[in-house]
Amino acid sequence: MIQKQENKLNQKKEIRCTTSADNGIYIGEFPIANGGKEYRVIECMAINNVDFGDIIFQDHSRVIYFGAAKPFPSYEEAQKEANRLYDEVMNGFGICEYGISSIVFDRPLLSKSVKEAQEWLDTAWKNREETLKPFTEKFDKAQSKVYNDPRVKAASQKARQANKEYDKLLNQVKKEFGWQKALDELEAAKKEL
Numbered sequence: 001m002i003q004k005q006e007n008k009l010n011q012k013k014e015i016r017c018t019t020s021a022d023n024g025i026y027i028g029e030f031p032i033a034n035g036g037k038e039y040r041v042i043e044c045m046a047i048n049n050v051d052f053g054d055i056i057f058q059d060h061s062r063v064i065y066f067g068a069a070k071p072f073p074s075y076e077e078a079q080k081e082a083n084r085l086y087d088e089v090m091n092g093f094g095i096c097e098y099g100i101s102s103i104v105f106d107r108p109l110l111s112k113s114v115k116e117a118q119e120w121l122d123t124a125w126k127n128r129e130e131t132l133k134p135f136t137e138k139f140d141k142a143q144s145k146v147y148n149d150p151r152v153k154a155a156s157q158k159a160r161q162a163n164k165e166y167d168k169l170l171n172q173v174k175k176e177f178g179w180q181k182a183l184d185e186l187e188a189a190k191k192e193l
Contacts, residue, residue, distance in 0.1 A: 021045070021093075021095040021096070021097040022045045022046055022097060022098075023043065023044065023045045023089070023093075023095065023096060023097055023098065024043070024044070024047060024096060024097060024098030024099060024100070024101055025041065025042070025043050025082045025085050025086050025089070025096060025098075025099070025100045025101070026041070026042050026043075026044065026047055026065075026082075026100075026101055026102070026103055027039055027040075027041050027075070027078045027079065027082050027100070027101070027102045027103070028040045028041075028042070028062070028065075028066045028069075028102075028103050028105060029075070029102065029103065029104045029105060030066075030105050030107075030108055030109045031105070031106070031107070031108050032108060033108070036073075038071040038072065038073065038109075039071070039072040039073075039074070039075055039077070039078035040066040040069035040070070040071055040072070040078070040109075041069055041070075041072070041078050041081040041082045041085060042065060042066055042069050042085075043085050043088075043089055043096075044065055047065070047098075047103070049061050049065070050062045050065055050066075050103070055107075056124075057121070057124065059107060059109075059110050060110065060112070060117040060118075060120050060121050060124075061117075061121065062105065062109060062110070063109060063110050063112050063113075063114060063116075063117035064114055064117050064118055064121070066109060067109065067110075067112070067113065067114040067117060068114050075102075079100075082100045083100070086099070086100055
């Protein structure tokens with residue numbers, strides 16, 4: 001199975017993408033009440049969200065990601081599902097940036113639905129924003145004062161002017177030493193190879 005995964009990861013398929021797909025197939029291993037384990041398989045983006053924030057935020061995020069996935073009693077069965085999902089993604093979207101990965105979680109999946117977990121997180125974030133609002137408003141005012149201070153504005157203008165002068169001098173020195181000509185010759189030589 002490992003060889004099969006490596007072959008899938010090394011397949012060459014020409015796809016031009018300007019941003020990261022940030023996706024993968026993930027086998028989540030969760031402890032269960034009887035001392036055993038269950039495995040859930042998902043295809044998703046931004047898997048790092050399952051470890052964001054404190055434990056209660058993490059547990060609810062894990063339900064959002066893995067809660068709707070079918071539980072498998074063995075790693076082998078989960079791996080078959082992961083391979084099937086991988087093939088589905090590669091035959092459709094064509095990109096699986098992180099391939100197939102396993103994540104071992106140290107806590108069982110909460111007994112909540114995905115909807116309940118999402119509602120909890122939405123409420124928690126709203127409460128957090130309300131709690132922090134006086135502090136963020138105070139910071140925004142202070143930040144505005146800093147950037148609107150005449151001394152900061154003058155220093156910023158000087159820095160922009162200095163950058164323009166630096167760029168002008170750099171281009172002049174490049175011309176003196178034939179930098180662009182050497183670069184052009186290098187590019188031409190690469191094309192001939």
